Amino acid sequence: xxxxxxxxxxxxxxxxxxxxxxxxxxxxxxxxxxxxxxxxxxxxxxxxxxxxxxxxxxxxxxxxxxxxxxxxxxxxxxxxxxxxxxxxxxxxxxxxxxxxxxxxxxxxxxxxxxxxxxxxxxxxxxxxxxxxxxxxxxxxxxxxxxxxxxxxxxxxxxxxxxxxxxxxxxxxxxxxxxxxxxxxxxxxxxxxxxxxxxxxxxxxxxxxxxxxxxxxxxxxxxxxxxxxxxxxxxxxxxxxxxxxxxxxxxxxxxxxxxxxxxxxxxxxxxxxxxxxxxxxxxxxxxxxxxxxxxxxxxxxxxxxxxxxxxxxxxxxxxxxxxxxxxxxxxxxxxxxxxxxxxxxxxxxxxxxxxxxxxxxxxxxxxxxxxxxxxxxxxxxxxxxxxxxxxxxxxxxxxxxxxxxxxxxxxxxxxxxxxxxxxxxxxxxxxxxxxxxxxxxxxxxxxxxxxxxxxxxxxxxxxxxxxxxxxxxxxxxxxxxxxxxxxxxxxxxxxxxxxxxxxxxxxxxxxxxxxxxxxxxxxxxxxxxxxxxxxxxxxxxxxxxxxxxxxxxxxxxxxxxxxxxxxxxxxxxxxxxxxxxxxxxxxxxxxxxxxxxxxxxxxxxxxxxxxxxxxxxxxxxxxxxxxxxxxxxxxxxxxxxxxxxxxxxxxxxxxxxxxxxxxxxxxxxxxxxxxxxxxxxxxxxxxxxxxxxxxxxxxxxxxxxxxxxxxxxxxxxxxxxxxxxxxxxxxxxxxxxxxxxxxxxxxxxxxxxxxxxxxxxxxxxxxxxxxxxxxxxxxxxxxxxx
Numbered sequence: 001x002x003x004x005x006x007x008x009x010x011x012x013x014x015x016x017x018x019x020x021x022x023x024x025x026x027x028x029x030x031x032x033x034x035x036x037x038x039x040x041x042x043x044x045x046x047x048x049x050x051x052x053x054x055x056x057x058x059x060x061x062x063x064x065x066x067x068x069x070x071x072x073x074x075x076x077x078x079x080x081x082x083x084x085x086x087x088x089x090x091x092x093x094x095x096x097x098x099x100x101x102x103x104x105x106x107x108x109x110x111x112x113x114x115x116x117x118x119x120x121x122x123x124x125x126x127x128x129x130x131x132x133x134x135x136x137x138x139x140x141x142x143x144x145x146x147x148x149x150x151x152x153x154x155x156x157x158x159x160x161x162x163x164x165x166x167x168x169x170x171x172x173x174x175x176x177x178x179x180x181x182x183x184x185x186x187x188x189x190x191x192x193x194x195x196x197x198x199x200x201x202x203x204x205x206x207x208x209x210x211x212x213x214x215x216x217x218x219x220x221x222x223x224x225x226x227x228x229x230x231x232x233x234x235x236x237x238x239x240x241x242x243x244x245x246x247x248x249x250x251x252x253x254x255x256x257x258x259x260x261x262x263x264x265x266x267x268x269x270x271x272x273x274x275x276x277x278x279x280x281x282x283x284x285x286x287x288x289x290x291x292x293x294x295x296x297x298x299x300x301x302x303x304x305x306x307x308x309x310x311x312x313x314x315x316x317x318x319x320x321x322x323x324x325x326x327x328x329x330x331x332x333x334x335x336x337x338x339x340x341x342x343x344x345x346x347x348x349x350x351x352x353x354x355x356x357x358x359x360x361x362x363x364x365x366x367x368x369x370x371x372x373x374x375x376x377x378x379x380x381x382x383x384x385x386x387x388x389x390x391x392x393x394x395x396x397x398x399x400x401x402x403x404x405x406x407x408x409x410x411x412x413x414x415x416x417x418x419x420x421x422x423x424x425x426x427x428x429x430x431x432x433x434x435x436x437x438x439x440x441x442x443x444x445x446x447x448x449x450x451x452x453x454x455x456x457x458x459x460x461x462x463x464x465x466x467x468x469x470x471x472x473x474x475x476x477x478x479x480x481x482x483x484x485x486x487x488x489x490x491x492x493x494x495x496x497x498x499x500x501x502x503x504x505x506x507x508x509x510x511x512x513x514x515x516x517x518x519x520x521x522x523x524x525x526x527x528x529x530x531x532x533x534x535x536x537x538x539x540x541x542x543x544x545x546x547x548x549x550x551x552x553x554x555x556x557x558x559x560x561x562x563x564x565x566x567x568x569x570x571x572x573x574x575x576x577x578x579x580x581x582x583x584x585x586x587x588x589x590x591x592x593x594x595x596x597x598x599x600x601x602x603x604x605x606x607x608x609x610x611x612x613x614x615x616x617x618x619x620x621x622x623x624x625x626x627x628x629x630x631x632x633x634x635x636x637x638x639x640x641x642x643x644x645x646x647x648x649x650x651x652x653x654x655x656x657x658x659x660x661x662x663x664x665x666x667x668x669x670x671x672x673x674x675x676x677x678x679x680x681x682x683x684x685x686x687x688x689x690x691x692x693x694x695x696x697x698x699x700x701x702x703x704x705x706x707x708x709x710x711x712x713x714x715x716x717x718x719x720x721x722x723x724x725x726x727x728x729x730x731x732x733x734x735x736x737x738x739x740x741x742x743x744x745x746x747x748x749x750x751x752x753x754x755x756x757x758x759x760x761x762x763x764x765x766x767x768x769x770x771x772x773x774x775x776x777x778x779x780x781x782x783x784x785x
Contacts, residue, residue, distance in 0.1 A: 135173025
């Protein structure tokens, strides 16, 4: 470390003073200057790979006794270690921020997802500069760094062509990035970024395209190039998959592998999984199944239609997981071929939270419907049984399967109080670092421990200063000792949990927890005060799965832990507790800055595209006017003038055979159309769509009137509208409809307008007085994150 001023505690590496020249002519200079070279890594520093799967539960993977075949996880576990008491935060963004900073999620402002940010210190969604990321630290110590896949840490209002970009991956320590920035992505028609540049895949699903394969292709190409050009530098690769987060998108051949495997249902699957977990030793032999969640039907309570549907959803989920893990295997094989696998500290996190229960009781063909309280009719879904998982669907599985995939624990993603939401499998593979093959580690660990563990293994100290900013303490602890010593003492003794008002505290083998909400609740419920929440108490030294509540037996112990939660929560910026969700979608109600502020008129130019919902005028639940200034070609015009959303919800203004058409797509269930009868003549025209909203509560209908040059062409009654969001993965685009098409009247990818778009202006009418959504619906919308 002598070659690194300040002993690696100040990043980036401070400049070394250069002596003044001792000669006028270079030929008279005595001695040579020192060339400026790369930052030297510590001697023997290993490569680092972190693979993060999305929305898996502890009882999902075959490596931890689950029903989903994960051959790569099995391979790495056989050559490395399985950590059986590893924990996350219960939601996407918070786990990722904690992973990359080594601090608790509220400590770095990520108390919820990025879309739910408020102005409160623990919830504002902006990583403080005093909490440098793992990538920044490794990059500053001579590592090449790259991220691929899901990010979900950039404030939504900054996801635009004007940034700022300091909270994008390439602004947070990664040399390169290829992936998506939001909560989820269509795996057949993704909208991606290369660095900060928007890109779309050059292939389509009919050409064999799939997002997971694309991400791994880029990861493999990058690591091969890195080893070719800079073999003396270690690398850090962060591969964060979109799988198995909704939508469950996978090819038919992967679904068919599991045909009939889940006909026994979720109750029986829990029993099979627990038996296998005991055989593997990832749970003790006396572990019991935790109680079943109230309100979720047992398998034998379902009729035949619901059983067939539920089995197909699970077949699709299992195929999605197996396909994703197989792609990770291609990356592992590439490391092996390069001779780098054994010297790579490889961490495979089998989930950023528990399996997702936001599919509700029935599951759905289109996730966004559930996010707005719409439940698919099983009799209608069964007609599309063989389509589940293909590009015409956007599915998520029923909550019953989530409970089974979190075996042996209670509850699911979002429920931070219970282990079903927070305990996931972790595999560590590092033969060169002394990790034994096939070992088990039962020490308590948390996602905030990943950063200090990696730094410890790489011989890198936690920096005191990064970019001139003094660093706040790292709150995780290193698990380095456990890698080589199964009997190493446990160092992580206390850990709080909180998400959407669900909260808990772990301390030296005991947990006190209280569940505040139900992720799949679909009907209006009266919001209850936090003081009404019922606390439970568990002794995890005797009860591995939180199966036996001891609150009534040990009231003093419960009070002790409740008090400790208050201390930890205050320390880490958890207060004030915030169980709002839908309100927080609205920047005004949330108290955060809105990119567009009070603007009611925005003008787009032709060719502008990739505007997310947080960077566009919100046309939902209010009257609005869309005015397009277009030039039509000599031949009949076709293609999209402007569109927002996609196949599963949105609106579009386009031309077909020279005729202008407006379509409002209501979740793919109904399409309301105003279409001109005759084509417009070539030349310049002002096209105008005036939408008059009925007013009142969210999601009501309105009248759409289409005119050209002041002449009425068509009108349509839109019976119902989408209240809160069109999509988390589609955008507003001018001159084209990217991603999936809003209307099936034109094709995906080949729908560009054949004329010229000069401008498109969106003018918003007065905001309607709308009723607030009920508590159950708020939690449903959170489920889409």
